[in-house]
Amino acid sequence: MTWVDIVGWLGAACILVAYFLNVRKILEVSSAAYLLLNLGGAVLIMINTFYLSAYPPMVLNIFWALIALDGLYKHSRQVSPTAALPNIFSEIPPQLDDELFETLVETESLKVERIVSQAHATPAGQWYDQTQDEWVLLLTGSAAVTVEGQATIVLTPGDYLHLPAHQRHRVEWTQTGQNSVWLALHFQAGLSGQKGNS
Numbered sequence: 001m002t003w004v005d006i007v008g009w010l011g012a013a014c015i016l017v018a019y020f021l022n023v024r025k026i027l028e029v030s031s032a033a034y035l036l037l038n039l040g041g042a043v044l045i046m047i048n049t050f051y052l053s054a055y056p057p058m059v060l061n062i063f064w065a066l067i068a069l070d071g072l073y074k075h076s077r078q079v080s081p082t083a084a085l086p087n088i089f090s091e092i093p094p095q096l097d098d099e100l101f102e103t104l105v106e107t108e109s110l111k112v113e114r115i116v117s118q119a120h121a122t123p124a125g126q127w128y129d130q131t132q133d134e135w136v137l138l139l140t141g142s143a144a145v146t147v148e149g150q151a152t153i154v155l156t157p158g159d160y161l162h163l164p165a166h167q168r169h170r171v172e173w174t175q176t177g178q179n180s181v182w183l184a185l186h187f188q189a190g191l192s193g194q195k196g197n198s
Contacts, residue, residue, distance in 0.1 A: 003189075004051045011044030011061075032075050032085045039068035047135065047185070050162070066158060069139065088139070092116050092179055115182035117143065117174035127168040133189040134163045141180025144172040164189070 018037035021027040042065035049058035100116040148168040
């Protein structure tokens with residue numbers, strides 16, 4: 001069984017557990033735990049289907065994840081600050097001198113990161129050159145990314161990009177007047193040359 005299979009099975013398990021707990025009336029569909037299980041499951045299945053080139057279920061799970069994120073955002077506005085779970089859209093400073101990079105989850109083989117941009121861009125003449133693959137999803141705002149030797153790509157909410165290790169890239173611009181929030185996964189894939197956006 002490959003790592004792609006393991007990721008897919010874990011994603012399916014998250015969604016099945018959420019559904020089972022809801023049927024047993026342990027979790028409500030509007031609860032943060034239910035929404036997080038669905039979000040995590042959808043993201044993992046998106047990664048699995050991307051590498052298997054199974055695009056219809058990949059698109060389905062992109063929308064599944066976006067619905068879960070919308071539910072989490074609404075949930076965060078309904079509960080009191082003392083009871084709220086961590087939220088990817090919360091605790092963002094109103095003004096940032098530099099981009100905000102925050103690690104949400106980290107293991108030996110995977111790092112999940114929140115990135116917040118406020119009209120930031122990669123300094124002129126500089127490129128990112130990372131030792132691991134990066135899969136990044138733009139949640140809010142807009143941005144433009146240039147991959148070395150390719151045309152500049154404009155991303156809007158829901159667009160994602162896979163950047164294999166050592167594929168040089170840079171952020172040309174991010175939206176002014178609104179936070180551009182990214183969800184980034186850094187991992188050692190053992191596969192290269194694949195990228196995409198919704």
